[in-house]
Amino acid sequence: xxxxxxxxxxxxxxxxxTKIPGARELTLTNFxxxxxxxxxxxxxxxxxxxxxxxxxxxxxxxxxxxxxxxVEPYDIEAHYKILKVVEDTPVPAPKPYWLVMxxxxxxxxxxxxxxxxxxxxxxxxxxNHPIFKDPAKRLKMAxxxxxxxxxxxSIDWRKCREFLPVPQEETDPARMEIERWExxxxxxxxxxxxxxxxxxxxxxxxxxxxxxFTLTHGDFRVGNFIWRDDRIVAFLDWEMPGIGDxxxxxxxxxxxxxxxxxxxxxxxxxxxxxxxxxxEELTGIQVDEERIFYWEVFANYKAASIFISGVRAFSDxxxxxxxxxxxQESIHYTCLKExxxxxxx
Numbered sequence: 001x002x003x004x005x006x007x008x009x010x011x012x013x014x015x016x017x018t019k020i021p022g023a024r025e026l027t028l029t030n031f032x033x034x035x036x037x038x039x040x041x042x043x044x045x046x047x048x049x050x051x052x053x054x055x056x057x058x059x060x061x062x063x064x065x066x067x068x069x070x071v072e073p074y075d076i077e078a079h080y081k082i083l084k085v086v087e088d089t090p091v092p093a094p095k096p097y098w099l100v101m102x103x104x105x106x107x108x109x110x111x112x113x114x115x116x117x118x119x120x121x122x123x124x125x126x127x128n129h130p131i132f133k134d135p136a137k138r139l140k141m142a143x144x145x146x147x148x149x150x151x152x153x154s155i156d157w158r159k160c161r162e163f164l165p166v167p168q169e170e171t172d173p174a175r176m177e178i179e180r181w182e183x184x185x186x187x188x189x190x191x192x193x194x195x196x197x198x199x200x201x202x203x204x205x206x207x208x209x210x211x212x213f214t215l216t217h218g219d220f221r222v223g224n225f226i227w228r229d230d231r232i233v234a235f236l237d238w239e240m241p242g243i244g245d246x247x248x249x250x251x252x253x254x255x256x257x258x259x260x261x262x263x264x265x266x267x268x269x270x271x272x273x274x275x276x277x278x279x280e281e282l283t284g285i286q287v288d289e290e291r292i293f294y295w296e297v298f299a300n301y302k303a304a305s306i307f308i309s310g311v312r313a314f315s316d317x318x319x320x321x322x323x324x325x326x327x328q329e330s331i332h333y334t335c336l337k338e339x340x341x342x343x344x345x
Contacts, residue, residue: 059115118228
């Protein structure tokens with residue numbers, strides 16, 4: 001891994017020189033591959049150079065498409081372009097710099113964005129964090145999380161119609177999502193998945209009507225943002241953006257897997273009724289609990305598809321992240337178990 005990092009570091013330094021032609025005495029330090037997350041390969045690096053007799057320091061984050069992974073097919077252009085869309089809005093996100101589709105530069109397509117300092121409160125590793133132990137701090141983080149969602153959903157989705165599929169009918173948000181993850185299950189499954197076929201039938205029979213569309217993030221939750229100075233300074237992981245039902249991201253916050261020890265605290269932060277109240281207050285959108293239930297069911301179906309893709313990527317030898325093989329248990333003991341409970345199968 002060290003040799004690979006050295007190679008990527010040297011190639012990135014060469015690339016950076018082409019993007020900052022006036023830079024002299026360019027040096028890179030703290031080049032690190034991040035271990036958090038399962039989707040893109042992510043590298044952090046600090047750069048320093050002299051320009052116009054001034055010393056410039058800048059941190060960069062590199063997000064590279066893996067050979068195979070959990071969110072197939074990877075659409076790195078949409079990932080980069082959605083960051084460009086939110087750049088001049090209240091939504092906190094890393095500033096995007098360059099998108100590179102030429103695989104000869106680093107070996108695979110990648111884009112470069114700013115490195116943002118702070119901590120990522122991942123639920124599974126942070127459940128004893130002071131924030132989750134303090135009701136006032138939990139509420140503050142929850143309200144900030146909902147505000148980011150409100151700001152994101154207020155962006156005119158028409159700005160993204162050139163690079164995101166646009167629903168035409170009220171049931172299209174559900175239909176489009178089902179079709180994407182259904183394809184992945186069929187393509188990447190190692191074992192038959194009869195139970196997921198039954199869930200697929202239920203999802204198609206109960207597709208909700210979405211009266212209006214908003215932008216959707218696709219993985220909106222604790223663990224996907226950087227927290228610093230008691231606020232969210234950057235929301236991350238924009239690899240599954242879409243145009244669809246605003247209830248989908250709200251339901252993802254409610255997904256049981258992120259409640260951990262307290263089933264009453266959505267994302268370990270806030271009770272469901274309070275979440276809905278604040279969401280309605282900040283967005284002016286009335287919560288539709290029937291649609292929320294549908295998207296909670298769908299969350300488990302989608303997650304199972306993601307986990308299946310990850311297991312297959314490891315089994316085929318295309319991604320050597322050993323954590324991927326552990327997702328096999330998550331398919332059965334997280335997704336299928338909760339689906340059984342939700343649908344009374």
